[in-house]
Amino acid sequence: xxxxxxxxxxxxxxxxxxxxxxxxxxxxxSITVNVSVEKAWALVKDFSAIDKWHPAVKDIKxxxxxxxxxxxxxxxSGGTLEEKFRSTDDDLKKIKWEITKGKVPFTDFNAYIIxxxxxxxxxxxxxxxxxxxxxxxxxxxxxxxxxxxxxxxAGQVIVDNGLAGLxxxxxxx
Amino acid sequence: xxxxxxxxxLIILTSILLSLIYLYSxxxxxxxxxxITNQGDNTVSVVDLINLEVIKTIKVGIxxxxxxxxxKKNLGFIGxxxxxxxxxxxxxxxxxxxxxxxxxxxxSLTSSPxxxxxxxxxxxxxxxxxxxxxxxxxxxxxxxxxxxxxxxFNKKYNYLIVTNRDSNSVxxxxxxxxxxxxxxxxxHPFGVYTKGKYAYTANVYDDTVTVINLEDWSxxxxxxxxxxxxxxxxxxxxxxxxxxxxxxxxxxxxxDKEIKKINTGETPENLDIHQKLNLLIVTNWxxxxxxxxxxxxxxxxxxxxxxxxxxxFGNFILQ
Numbered sequence: 001x002x003x004x005x006x007x008x009x010x011x012x013x014x015x016x017x018x019x020x021x022x023x024x025x026x027x028x029x030s031i032t033v034n035v036s037v038e039k040a041w042a043l044v045k046d047f048s049a050i051d052k053w054h055p056a057v058k059d060i061k062x063x064x065x066x067x068x069x070x071x072x073x074x075x076x077s078g079g080t081l082e083e084k085f086r087s088t089d090d091d092l093k094k095i096k097w098e099i100t101k102g103k104v105p106f107t108d109f110n111a112y113i114i115x116x117x118x119x120x121x122x123x124x125x126x127x128x129x130x131x132x133x134x135x136x137x138x139x140x141x142x143x144x145x146x147x148x149x150x151x152x153x154a155g156q157v158i159v160d161n162g163l164a165g166l167x168x169x170x171x172x173x
Numbered sequence: 174x175x176x177x178x179x180x181x182x183l184i185i186l187t188s189i190l191l192s193l194i195y196l197y198s199x200x201x202x203x204x205x206x207x208x209i210t211n212q213g214d215n216t217v218s219v220v221d222l223i224n225l226e227v228i229k230t231i232k233v234g235i236x237x238x239x240x241x242x243x244x245k246k247n248l249g250f251i252g253x254x255x256x257x258x259x260x261x262x263x264x265x266x267x268x269x270x271x272x273x274x275x276x277x278x279x280x281s282l283t284s285s286p287x288x289x290x291x292x293x294x295x296x297x298x299x300x301x302x303x304x305x306x307x308x309x310x311x312x313x314x315x316x317x318x319x320x321x322x323x324x325x326f327n328k329k330y331n332y333l334i335v336t337n338r339d340s341n342s343v344x345x346x347x348x349x350x351x352x353x354x355x356x357x358x359x360x361h362p363f364g365v366y367t368k369g370k371y372a373y374t375a376n377v378y379d380d381t382v383t384v385i386n387l388e389d390w391s392x393x394x395x396x397x398x399x400x401x402x403x404x405x406x407x408x409x410x411x412x413x414x415x416x417x418x419x420x421x422x423x424x425x426x427x428x429d430k431e432i433k434k435i436n437t438g439e440t441p442e443n444l445d446i447h448q449k450l451n452l453l454i455v456t457n458w459x460x461x462x463x464x465x466x467x468x469x470x471x472x473x474x475x476x477x478x479x480x481x482x483x484x485x486f487g488n489f490i491l492q
């Protein structure tokens with residue numbers, strides 16, 4: 001019982017902390033992969049290859065709209081996600097993109113992945129950073145499912161599963 | 174005996190000189206600091222701008238974002254959007270001397286030129302709150318348009334200028350808090366800066382800045398990098414943080430065009446200048462750091478780790 005009350009209090013406390021203000025949410029995670037930095041970057045930089053490594057992605061379609069490149073992702077869970085390519089930088093080994101459409105519990109989702117050298121030649125570190133906001137941008141009370149905690153949890157899952165998928169794909173090749 | 178006296182005088186003179194040097198360098202040291210609000214870990218990093226290092230980390234309220242430094246009064250006002258209050262820091266001791274409760278989220282802050290008042294945009298209730306610096310409390314407020322984001326004080330005309338993020342406009346109030354003009358900006362204006370007869374807004378969604386002439390109310394949009402967040406001017410240049418581009422756009426104001434981009438840390442949000450030291454400081458939300466540039470040639474001098482999600486929306490340099 002005591003444990004339950006404690007958990008409830010923690011939950012209430014954390015909700016009240018994150019229920020306020022226009023605070024961008026940040027998820028930044030890294031994973032060490034046992035392949036060379038060149039090999040890791042070759043997969044990460046390919047905007048059209050996410051279906052090869054992200055477990056949530058079933059299928060991918062690339063679309064050119066003017067000068068912009070989009071990928072339309074069919075998800076394992078059903079539904080689609082549209083993402084716009086922003087840039088790659090071979091020196092920094094960095095790719096940037098944003099989510100432009102989809103049924104997701106967050107908004108203004110911008111992300112980048114940086115690949116860097118690990119402790120030795122056959123090791124690299126992949127870091128994924130995502131920035132986004134909750135969907136409800138107005139004053140409290142915030143409707144259920146549109147708050148910071150929901151947005152953060154959803155962003156976290158995308159990043160965590162993505163990094164795990166990258167490691168699995170890279171190391172099995 | 175004579176020799177001994179000479180020696181004594183020499184020692185005295187040397188020690189006076191040394192203490193003067195010490196006092197002088199100390200004066201510079203205490204008056205050259207950057208205050209970085211770290212929204213992710215509820216702290217403010219104090220950065221010594223002489224030695225370019227973090228010298229203190231101050232615990233403030235939850236989710237600190239906005240800031241304004243009162244140079245003459247040696248005070249820093251920090252807006253905490255998580256606890257709906259303001260932490261006031263004495264910049265001589267770098268300790269919190271007061272917490273001002275607001276019951277609304279303070280998004281951005283600026284002060285009157287005489288530093289007797291601090292103005293705060295009230296994000297939830299669409300007000301600007303007026304804080305008396307002497308009394309350390311809210312003494313008045315006035316209604317503004319929706320989602321008031323950035324705020325700046327124009328000394329030339331005594332105007333308070335507020336961006337309305339969700340209605341793509343900027344509002345200009347006179348010193349009696351009367352609305353005298355509302356103008357259209359680009360899409361999603363966030364930061365605002367003003368100097369002389371101009372005001373500038375950074376428009377996040379359409380990658381532009383709007384330059385507004387406060388004399389004849391003409392305006393013009395200039396294309397910059399992706400997701401511009403804030404802007405300031407220096408001589409004939411405007412410098413803009415492009416949050417999603419990890420860069421600064423450098424605009425030549427004589428031709429109103431971007432002339433180059435320079436690299437920053439990840440997700441740069443805000444920027445400020447130390448005039449005497451000729452330093453430009455940029456806060457990097459993504460890499461939890463600040464980038465310090467030589468203002469004369471815009472070359473990077475150093476990147477320093479600060480706290481989680483460094484933002485510092487406002488004037489954040491003590492000088």
